[in-house]
Amino acid sequence: DGGITQSPKYLFRKEGQNVTLSCEQNLNHDAMYWYRQDPGQGLRLIYYSQIVNDFQKGDIAEGYSVSREKKESFPLTVTSAQKNPTAFYLCASRGSQTGGASAFFGQGTRLTVV
Amino acid sequence: EDKVVQSPLSLVVHEGDTVTLNCSYEVTNFRSLLWYKQEKKAPTFLFMLTSSGIEKKSGRLSSILDKKELFSILNITATQTGDSAIYLCAVAGGTSYGKLTFGQGTILTVHP
Numbered sequence: 001d002g003g004i005t006q007s008p009k010y011l012f013r014k015e016g017q018n019v020t021l022s023c024e025q026n027l028n029h030d031a032m033y034w035y036r037q038d039p040g041q042g043l044r045l046i047y048y049s050q051i052v053n054d055f056q057k058g059d060i061a062e063g064y065s066v067s068r069e070k071k072e073s074f075p076l077t078v079t080s081a082q083k084n085p086t087a088f089y090l091c092a093s094r095g096s097q098t099g100g101a102s103a104f105f106g107q108g109t110r111l112t113v114v
Numbered sequence: 115e116d117k118v119v120q121s122p123l124s125l126v127v128h129e130g131d132t133v134t135l136n137c138s139y140e141v142t143n144f145r146s147l148l149w150y151k152q153e154k155k156a157p158t159f160l161f162m163l164t165s166s167g168i169e170k171k172s173g174r175l176s177s178i179l180d181k182k183e184l185f186s187i188l189n190i191t192a193t194q195t196g197d198s199a200i201y202l203c204a205v206a207g208g209t210s211y212g213k214l215t216f217g218q219g220t221i222l223t224v225h226p
Contacts, residue, residue, distance in 0.1 A: 031212070033214060040221060041218055041219060042216045042219035044216070048213060050211050095211065103148070104159075105157050108156060
């Protein structure tokens, strides 16, 4: 079945460590997105990519980095420069297969700094 | 900078009540407005709106867009406890598969 897979579901990180969150889609979508969600709040855009080898900063990109070497994959690295990384991270994709309209979401990764 | 503002931020009602959720936006090169429902983890798609004044309807949920006043509403009639969730509004702007900006969400709680 087509969809978006995020891994891991839960991730614990020590302060000062970088961690990478995985996002893979087999929907052949062009665009992919990373969002951060804090408890009881909406989604804030970290980075997005409209095409392979290209990406743009969202509203809260500081302390994060991404790459888009393959159409299917859009990993997010949370660096030690991110001062408050504990949050729920959601990956999404959009493409012409959905009329360019709705975004499909993965099940998310919950990152906790210990 | 694109901006999406939802109101109210939270709402508590009883089963059978009707609720109206609001979404206002400012975006460069508006393409569409989307509503999502988030219960546990992944938001699920409800509606996409691109034209003013055309109501989208699915069961007890309906939504409409006003592109002149830059807002949308989501109505839920005869609410049920299963409607309890975060309702998210998002606006797509810029290029075809460009920036997708979400609002803060409205937390809806429906009591039996």
